[in-house]
Amino acid sequence: MNDFQGKRILVTGGAGTIGSHVTDLLVEGGAREVVVLDNLVRGRRANLAGALASGRVDLVEGDIRDAATVRRVTAGADLVFHLAAIRITQCAEEPRLANEVMVDGTFNVLEAAAAAGAGKVIASSSASVYGLAESFPTTERHHPYNNDTFYGAAKAFNEGMLRSFHAMYGLDYVALRYFNVYGPRMDIHGLYTEVLIRWMERIEAGEPPLILGDGTQTMDFVHVRDIARANILAARADVTDEVFNVASATETSLRELADALLEAMDSDLEPVHGPARAVNGVTRRLADTALAEERIGFKAEIDLRGGLRDLVEWWRGERTAATAESAAPAPARIPVMVPWLGEEEARAAAETVRSGWVAQGPRVAAFEEAFAERVGARHGVAVSSCTTALHLSLVALGLGPGDEVVVPSLSFIATANAVRYVGAVPVFADVDLATGNVTPATVDAVRTARTRAVLAVHQAGVPADVGALRAACADWGLPLVEDAACAIGSTVDGGPVGRGALLAAWSFHPRKLLTTGEGGMVTTDDPEWAARLRRLREHGMDVSAAERHASGKPVLERYLETGFNYRMTDIQAAVGLAQLEKLDALVARRRELAARYGELLADVPGLTPVRDPAYGQGNVQSYWVLLAEDFPVDRDALLGLLAEAGVSARRGIMASHLEPAYADHPAAPLPVTERLARDALILPLFHTMTDEQQERVVAVLRDAAVRR
Secondary structure: OOOOEOOEEEEEOOOOHHHHHHHHHHHHOOEOEEEEEEOOOOOOHHHHHHHHHOOOEEEEEOOOOOHHHHHHHHOOOOEEEEOOOOOHHHHHHOHHHHHHHHHHHHHHHHHHHHHHOOOEEEEEEEHHHHOOOOOOOEOOOOOOOOOOOHHHHHHHHHHHHHHHHHHHHOOOEEEEEEOEEEOOOOOOOOOOOOHHHHHHHHHHOOOOOEEEOOOOOEEOEEEHHHHHHHHHHHHHOOOOOEEEEEOOOOOEEHHHHHHHHHHHOOOOOOOEEEOOOOOOOOOOOOEOOHHHHHHOOOOOOOOHHHHHHHHHHHHHHHHHHHHHHHOOOOOOOEOOOOOOOOHHHHHHHHHHHHHOOOOOOHHHHHHHHHHHHHOOOOEEEEEOOHHHHHHHHHHHOOOOOOOEEEEEOEOOOHHHHHHHHOOOEEEEEOOOOOOOOOOHHHHHOOOOOOEEEEEEEOHHHOOOOHHHHHHHHHHHOOOEEEEOOOOOOOEEOOEEOOOOOOEEEEEOOOOOOOOOOOOEEEEEOOHHHHHHHHHHHEOOEOOOHHHHHHHOOOOOOOEOOOOOEOOOOHHHHHHHHHHHHHHHHHHHHHHHHHHHHHHHHOOOOOEEEOOOOOOEEOOOOOEEEEEOOOOOOOHHHHHHHHHHOOEOOEEOOOEHHHOHHHOOOOOOOOHHHHHHHHHEEEEOOOOOOOHHHHHHHHHHHHHHHOOO
């Protein structure tokens, strides 16, 4: 089995159940280098322990939605095994994410494979393309029109993409339609664990397996090692532009499965039955695998009983290891936030340093253009921070002494401070309890004849209702400035936050989803304002250093007004461009983690997690929860309990009017602001956060909720 000798092979999703077994076989087959691309959401580094020990496996933590990363890891690949996907249940719950991963991600892989001249792509498809088949055993020629799942639709579309890339670019491929996969390295801890895992947990606890319905639903179970072997056979075989069923060609009912699992676990329990699922469109699966046997030499070798014993042995080993880990020294502290910075950013910064141009220059211009396009604005002006972005926005509006600007007190103090920088007076408005954002009503409550502008914040990435705010400000004749420091990747009214904004200010601090270390941006659709903002950020000069350098002749600048030194460096901008490539994947990952927090917190009394408003979707820059007023411990005590458990958390958003800097500043009653400032806290959330870490966080909250 050394036919992969000397080859460089890419495996997407290679740390998952199937992908890790494929990787093992590739290492055994003599591959020179196996590159595993996996975002480690469901895949685990532990699945690759043996393969990594060979020294010939490179695990790249990345996402197939990141086209630049996919191109980089595919370069020089002789073969590509494309297994990265999300589960069918998650596809149903998050169809937009499913489209991005299953369809856009697959396009990225095929595009990169064709460009790299890869010899062949072995792509994972699914029996879901059939839906409830009309004939059994089901052959590959069965039509896809009975499927009604997004997962199956995406897999069918991917098969079409494979055929089109074969026709357009000569990209060879084989697609494998897996039936019901089981075996070692199944997802144990995720939200979407398979029925076998749940049954094993019940049986081990002395509880009978629960069958939903009468147990007559059938499946065609195929062991993961058989599936991995099918991938290898498909790569070896001199076939292309074909699709094969991969299954055991044996029909097993849920009742038969439960009985076989009980036998494998040496249990004399009897299954119990519960109400059938309201929707259960596929009640029978049985594959015809004759074509796979004829064309690639595949036939399943592991029978169900032997496979289940293998699964049980592995699962018990995992439980033993988990028990041993629980007896180990205290786990590492869980941080509240970890920026997603890696090799791409390091390389971009290094290339900028080597270019010789490190101050504001061509990379800043490129970053401004790319960022503005991302948020739906015509112009972007990069600056040194969001605070300076707010300051310049207010200067551009001509605000000064005697003017009032309505701002939320519930915001980082820089929002109010920026108003003071221009000599104006911040007037604090209350906020909506659910979103932490100002509303037309709360603004109108404090608006006076001296009000000259409204400054609204998209709090912690939760979008403000800018449709309503813009309409109200238009009626009042007031400009609306948006503090979008935390909101890159959030959406409102069907588009990105920032689209249509008069002036929007952004932050690239490490606590934000897109970071350049420090830095900020102003976006606007007005070219004259953009030109003035650029002038103001560099001392009021009428021509930038980059423009002087590019002219090729001496240019003497003039200083048209008093400006500031608020520039961004090209090093920061290069990092920002690399970060933009990751943004969609990062937002999706944070939303996935937030959804899991929601599941875990559902039975914790007295806690209300932040949720999306009806008019938009947050990026989960911060995941905050609000304590009920009768919660057994106060917020600060809860922060202490979390800290004792090794969990870093933060108070919720501050109330600026309660800070010493504003002690002598008059403010109207702000009951909601003070409630949120007193009773909200921010939980840890970062892209590499594990299920176990989330469970540790929630365990502290659950214990605190029942204290009396």
